[in-house]
Amino acid sequence: MESGRGAERLLSPRLRQASARGVLALAAAATLVLFGCGEGSPDDRAASTPTSQGRQAEAGGPGNEPAAPGPNPVPGPGTQASSRQGRSSSQGEQGPGSQGQPRPVELPSGEREKGITPQQRAKATVLTMRLESPALASAATAPGGVVTLPAAYTCDGKDTWPELTWQGVPEGAAELALYVMSLQPVAGEPFYDWAVAGLDPSLTGIPSGRLPKGAVEGRNSSGKVGYTICPPKGSSETFLFALYALSKPLAAKRGFDPNAVRRDIVMQSGNSGGMAVSYGRG
Amino acid sequence: MNKKRARAFLAGLLVASAFCAVSVASASAAPAWRFNGEELGGTETLLGGAEKSGLSLLGVTTTCDNFLYQVDIWNKEGTGEGNVVDLPLFNCYTNTTCTVEAIEAESFPWPAKLSTISSSNYLTVKGVDVWILYGGWFCPMWGWWVNVTGSAGGLLSNATESATFSTSSFKATGTQLKALGGSVEWNGFFPSEGFGWNREEALSVS
Numbered sequence: 001m002e003s004g005r006g007a008e009r010l011l012s013p014r015l016r017q018a019s020a021r022g023v024l025a026l027a028a029a030a031t032l033v034l035f036g037c038g039e040g041s042p043d044d045r046a047a048s049t050p051t052s053q054g055r056q057a058e059a060g061g062p063g064n065e066p067a068a069p070g071p072n073p074v075p076g077p078g079t080q081a082s083s084r085q086g087r088s089s090s091q092g093e094q095g096p097g098s099q100g101q102p103r104p105v106e107l108p109s110g111e112r113e114k115g116i117t118p119q120q121r122a123k124a125t126v127l128t129m130r131l132e133s134p135a136l137a138s139a140a141t142a143p144g145g146v147v148t149l150p151a152a153y154t155c156d157g158k159d160t161w162p163e164l165t166w167q168g169v170p171e172g173a174a175e176l177a178l179y180v181m182s183l184q185p186v187a188g189e190p191f192y193d194w195a196v197a198g199l200d201p202s203l204t205g206i207p208s209g210r211l212p213k214g215a216v217e218g219r220n221s222s223g224k225v226g227y228t229i230c231p232p233k234g235s236s237e238t239f240l241f242a243l244y245a246l247s248k249p250l251a252a253k254r255g256f257d258p259n260a261v262r263r264d265i266v267m268q269s270g271n272s273g274g275m276a277v278s279y280g281r282g
Numbered sequence: 283m284n285k286k287r288a289r290a291f292l293a294g295l296l297v298a299s300a301f302c303a304v305s306v307a308s309a310s311a312a313p314a315w316r317f318n319g320e321e322l323g324g325t326e327t328l329l330g331g332a333e334k335s336g337l338s339l340l341g342v343t344t345t346c347d348n349f350l351y352q353v354d355i356w357n358k359e360g361t362g363e364g365n366v367v368d369l370p371l372f373n374c375y376t377n378t379t380c381t382v383e384a385i386e387a388e389s390f391p392w393p394a395k396l397s398t399i400s401s402s403n404y405l406t407v408k409g410v411d412v413w414i415l416y417g418g419w420f421c422p423m424w425g426w427w428v429n430v431t432g433s434a435g436g437l438l439s440n441a442t443e444s445a446t447f448s449t450s451s452f453k454a455t456g457t458q459l460k461a462l463g464g465s466v467e468w469n470g471f472f473p474s475e476g477f478g479w480n481r482e483e484a485l486s487v488s
């Protein structure tokens with residue numbers, strides 16, 4: 001106390017007055033801050049306790065690495081799992097919608113999936129073309145982008161294809177081929193609902209029910225040369241419309257076997273487009 | 283208390299109120315990474331791992347039995363941020379006859395950020411870039427190489443120290459994964475924990 005008074009004596013009277021006001025202002029501010037500003041949860045206050053910055057003071061700002069090397073974060077296959085063993089529960093506040101206790105990070109025992117090899121890259125048909133149907137723009141879309149096909153485009157209606165449009169045909173394409181396949185095989189075989197070859201690469205779409213000159217249809221798995229979407233009554237199926245850009249003409253004739261030429265199509269096509277639809281029959 | 287002292291006291295109250303208002307606003311708008319309740323100071327490596335997680339596109343759901351992510355995290359001006367630096371995938375397959383010949387996450391790092399939306403905390407990851415090569419003769423996508431890109435938002439839970447990615451978390455965060463303009467659905471529950479300096483400490487966000 002004496003030393004404090006001694007220090008005060010060193011101040012000028014004006015400074016002493018200002019100092020007294022400052023002390024009062026600081027006291028008011030401290031009172032408010034200490035009592036949590038009158039708002040916020042106990043968790044908020046807990047969060048304002050001294051931080052772990054001291055322990056990590058040398059770590060630096062965003063993006064900087066810790067001062068000393070930490071353990072390898074992604075253990076290899078078969079590595080024993082979590083650091084969480086032995087920890088009973090979270091000490092953090094419970095987030096909305098959260099239930100239960102922390103679970104350890106399960107580390108896999110198998111091999112990491114391989115990335116695509118240069119050879120696979122060279123052979124792959126890259127999904128780069130956009131295939132759509134303006135007729136299905138307002139149709140219901142299920143998660144994963146599967147559009148519900150209106151009955152008009154099935155055997156319950158006119159059983160003809162909807163208008164189709166596409167973009168992104170690569171330069172130098174010689175021909176386009178269009179397939180519709182059931183997503184799941186039928187009786188252990190791929191099921192072709194429609195196959196068209198000989199489409200001019202300059203086309204950007206086809207109208208509903210009419211094929212342009214030069215295009216030929218194959219024989220589908222229902223035995224018809226043309227289009228049929230007709231799942232069994234009481235079932236629902238998903239169908240994939242697939243457009244392929246071919247580097248050389250296929251020279252397919254009307255009634256061609258879609259299964260026989262599919263390998264050629266996929267092997268020589270570097271680019272494709274896809275659209276998934278589903279249809280269920282009551 | 284004379285007039286000058288009263289004025290000083292009021293000024294102090296005003297300054298403190300302003301300070302409080304700023305503190306409260308920033309706390310609600312910008313959640314930070316915390317370990318054992320303490321705000322993360324430097325950088326930490328976070329590992330998240332789902333036992334099963336699936337991507338759905340063109341009617342095909344691609345599931346990986348183990349789906350990990352490694353994120354370097356830090357706080358910047360009170361807001362949790364990070365970079366996804368690796369996404370190892372294990373034992374992937376589909377719900378159809380399509381096989382997964384290869385699957386690879388590319389273009390790291392993917393920037394990540396914490397946010398609070400309607401009092402829930404989310405982790406939003408941008409720049410997602412995953413390539414999948416499908417195979418299988420019976421598969422309509424045989425030989426197709428599909429690129430999934432976009433952003434993904436996951437709901438964070440402090441109680442379970444996890445991130446849950448689902449249709450609702452994507453909707454809440456305004457994020458979307460796409461393949462050729464079509465939407466891709468991703469579902470996964472990722473328990474997450476620190477694997478660096480804060481190993482064995484409780485992870486939370488607030």
